[in-house]
Amino acid sequence: MNRVILFNKPFGVLSQFTDKGTQGSARPTLSGFIDEPGFYPAGRLDKDSEGLLVLTDNGALQARIAHPKYKRxxxxxxxxxxxxxxxxxxxxxxxxxxxxxxxxxxxxxxxxxxxxxxxxxxxxxxxxxxxxxxxxxxxxxxxxxxxxxxxxxxxxxxxxxxxxxxGDWRLNQMRPGTWRWASETGA
CATH class of the missing domain: 3.30.70.1560 (Alpha-L RNA-binding motif)
Known part of the structure; x- marks a missing residue:
């Protein structure tokens, strides 16, 4: 079974686990909130946006969530x-x-x-x-x-x-910076 994490991304946080930006910048990333190995975001939210970010440990599921051809x-x-x-x-x-x-x-x-x-x-x-x-x-x-x-x-x-x-995953009452496990098909 594929594992899915729902995360409420705070404003200013990058939708990646490492900051590949300019040297010396210390921008916050997902690694400051999620310590589960092997997970990757399915899609992105720019640093100025907030809210639901779905992460999974399965590349095929990641593509089905993020790729526009699936029209989720x-x-x-x-x-x-x-x-x-x-x-x-x-x-x-x-x-x-x-x-x-x-x-x-x-x-x-x-x-x-x-x-x-x-x-x-x-x-x-x-x-x-x-x-x-x-x-x-x-x-x-x-x-x-x-x-x-x-x-x-x-x-x-x-x-x-x-x-x-x-899709069927909802932010619901999650506060910024928190995450929870979800099923592959919906929250």
Missing amino acids: PKTYLVQVEGTPDAAALDALRKGVTLKDGKTAPATITQIDPPADLWERDPPVRFRKSVPDAWLEITIREGRNRQVRRMTAHVGLPTLRLIRSQI
């Missing part, structure tokens, strides 16, 4: 700067054309601010003169910084991005 849905809670209008939400639902091509249609819902959300460290920078809103966005692709680029394309820059679900 990924759901994000996205705080955006500005007030979404119907045209912006409709454009995201239909797919927007980015530098690397048109995105597949996404499922978009404007939501209330999540009630049980943890504080981010450092806090999100707010501008008192500009409103913000929360969206729930589900995509079936995995392009580099895709959700951030999609929201920026429609004039709604992302302030905070939290992946809450991959």
Whole structure:
């Protein structure tokens, strides 16, 4: 049986076990949170994003989780700067054309601010003169910084991005920096 770990990646943590960046930088990595040999992340979250990261000790399962050809849905809670209008939400639902091509249609819902959300460290920078809103966005692709680029394309820059679900695996009530075991087929 393949082993699966669900991890709530904190803001600022790299989605890898070692920092291959510039010499002398001491950026936090997965090794500061997970001490299980042989596990690798199935997909990535950039260091500025938070939330669900799935890790496994099986390369074939890792590919089935992460590779876009399997079209596994990924759901994000996205705080955006500005007030979404119907045209912006409709454009995201239909797919927007980015530098690397048109995105597949996404499922978009404007939501209330999540009630049980943890504080981010450092806090999100707010501008008192500009409103913000929360969206729930589900995509079936995995392009580099895709959700951030999609929201920026429609004039709604992302302030905070939290992946809450991959396929049937859900973040649920996990706090940042914690992990738990999960089944291969779902959480």
